[in-house]
């Protein structure tokens with residue numbers, strides 16, 4: 001059993017299929033990013049693989065929330081991001097870099113898989129968002145793309161190689177855990193550490209909006 005875990009963020013199942021393809025290949029647990037997950041659960045794991053889909057302004061929202069909860073542990077872990085979307089292959093490195101800058105990890109790798117849009121499966125709020133986008137850009141909303149599970153298989157192979165590499169298996173000491181907690185006065189996000197974060201990973205307000213929990 002590899003010391004990795006795959007978590008995914010999905011709305012219509014494509015990112016889940018990509019995640020499951022990877023988890024099957026490397027024989028590890030695959031959970032929805034919504035699943036309550038304690039930072040402690042990461043103790044036996046050296047690699048976290050996050051699969052998320054592109055959703056305009058809401059891209060990787062739950063993934064970022066998940067990462068903010070395990071941020072302190074990530075410094076000693078290997079993190080792999082797998083983005084899945086229609087036309088964001090070029091944009092993906094920018095999103096990935098932003099995620100890495102907010103959650104530095106021991107190693108960091110990223111892969112992109114082509115996804116699909118099927119109009120009849122859209123939720124009303126998604127349809128409204130896409131209609132707005134269509135009005136702004138003139139883009140027609142129609143069935144687009146085809147989920148590329150061959151690409152997901154290739155990514156799984158690449159990840160398998162990484163998991164076996166010396167770099168991934170080099171042990172890094174865990175930082176001692178801090179008992180100090182800070183709560184964001186705007187959205188309630190709780191941060192553990194000697195100091196508050198520079199900005200809230202959830203709502204983006206500066207550190208001055210955090211108060212220490214007694």
Ligand SMILES: Cc1cc2nc3c(=O)[nH]c(=O)nc-3n(C[C@H](O)[C@H](O)[C@H](O)COP(=O)(O)O)c2cc1C
Nearest residue numbers: 011012013014015053055056085086087088115116
């Ligand atoms: C509301 C909405 C917004 C989307 N925004 C983007 C986007 O910004 N870039 C992109 O490449 N794909 C975008 N897509 C396409 C999705 O990434 C694609 O449909 C993906 O396969 C959905 O994954 P899922 O089945 O796991 O939900 C969007 C789809 C929806 C429904």
